[in-house]
Amino acid sequence: xxxxxxxxxxxxxxxxxxxxxxxxxxxxxxxLRLSGTAHFASTKKLIAxxxxxxxxxxxxxxxxxxxxxxxxxxxxxxxxxxxxSCRFCAVTSAGFPPAPDPGEPQKIAEAVRKMKLSHVVLxxxxxxxxxxxxxxxxxxxxGAVRVENPEVTIECLIPDFEGRYSAxxxxxxxxxxxxxxxxxxxxxxYSLVRPQADYARSLEVLRMAKHEYGLGTKxxxxxxxxxxxxQVQEVLDDLSAVGCDHVTIGQYLQPSLQHFPVQxxxxxxAFDDYRRYALASGFxxxxxxxxxRSSYYAAENV
Ligand code: SF4
Numbered sequence: 066x067x068x069x070x071x072x073x074x075x076x077x078x079x080x081x082x083x084x085x086x087x088x089x090x091x092x093x094x095x096x097l098r099l100s101g102t103a104h105f106a107s108t109k110k111l112i113a114x115x116x117x118x119x120x121x122x123x124x125x126x127x128x129x130x131x132x133x134x135x136x137x138x139x140x141x142x143x144x145x146x147x148x149x150s151c152r153f154c155a156v157t158s159a160g161f162p163p164a165p166d167p168g169e170p171q172k173i174a175e176a177v178r179k180m181k182l183s184h185v186v187l188x189x190x191x192x193x194x195x196x197x198x199x200x201x202x203x204x205x206x207x208g209a210v211r212v213e214n215p216e217v218t219i220e221c222l223i224p225d226f227e228g229r230y231s232a233x234x235x236x237x238x239x240x241x242x243x244x245x246x247x248x249x250x251x252x253x254x255y256s257l258v259r260p261q262a263d264y265a266r267s268l269e270v271l272r273m274a275k276h277e278y279g280l281g282t283k284x285x286x287x288x289x290x291x292x293x294x295x296q297v298q299e300v301l302d303d304l305s306a307v308g309c310d311h312v313t314i315g316q317y318l319q320p321s322l323q324h325f326p327v328q329x330x331x332x333x334x335a336f337d338d339y340r341r342y343a344l345a346s347g348f349x350x351x352x353x354x355x356x357x358r359s360s361y362y363a364a365e366n367v
Contacts, residue, residue: 095355119139123145123190141188185217192224223270225246225263248286251297
């Protein structure tokens with residue numbers, strides 16, 4: 066799984082730039098299947114009609130066709146421009162993020178109602194530029210979704226808010242059914258692929274949600290970025306130690322030549338091994354497979 070030579074080039078910078086590195090051919094198990102239905106067009110039209118952003122589109126999720134065709138999507142709050150520059154992420158970080166749209170919470174709430182969702186996943190770009198990190202918009206959106214959809218369960222895939230407790234408290238005190246915060250990768254790769262994040266801080270977000278607020282918690286990571294099997298197991302151990310209930314593990318896919326290159330395509334058998342390891346570590350729910358993403362089949366896994 067670990068392509069030492071290639072990773073060494075990235076870490077220590079030989080004459081070859083990351084952008085010029087060759088892209089590995091995808092194995093057969095990653096050949097995408099498109100399954101369009103009339104639902105896809107109606108989901109797309111509804112989201113466009115409200116002028117909303119989705120992480121499905123902004124992050125170039127490979128499951129977009131499947132999810133939108135089944136009438137679900139993950140809403141992206143606070144604009145489409147992120148203030149961080151993780152090297153694996155397709156969400157744009159170019160330019161200044163727009164001022165938050167005060168009408169966005171109600172638009173999302175109405176979209177959730179029209180889509181007849183029983184479970185909604187909300188996420189956002191990271192807004193380190195805002196005094197409250199965007200936590201006020203998060204709380205307003207959760208509140209509006211609840212008023213408009215009293216039966217819906219809410220999953221919040223939140224950023225770390227730079228570890229600011231006031232912002233984390235503002236969101237956690239709304240008591241979403243599930244508090245999701247992605248650990249994304251192994252700590253050894255943080256400085257390389259998500260330099261503005263902090264592994265211990267992310268664990269603390271999950272610990273706080275579980276032990277201070279009693280929330281159901283979820284996290285996820287991508288594999289295929291140069292991590293070893295043992296390093297993934299250690300992350301699972303760390304997540305389990307802070308009481309994380311649910312973990313997702315999926316294959317990293319390079320969004321463009323400017324992004325961090327895929328180091329390996331993890332086999333379905335290796336994903337099964339991670340699932341077994343995670344279940345044995347105490348997670349109540351584990352999704353592990355090449356196309357698994359944080360919000361993939363989220364409604365079926367609450
Ligand atoms: S897995 Fe999540 S982000 Fe991807 S298309 Fe489905 S709902 Fe959207």
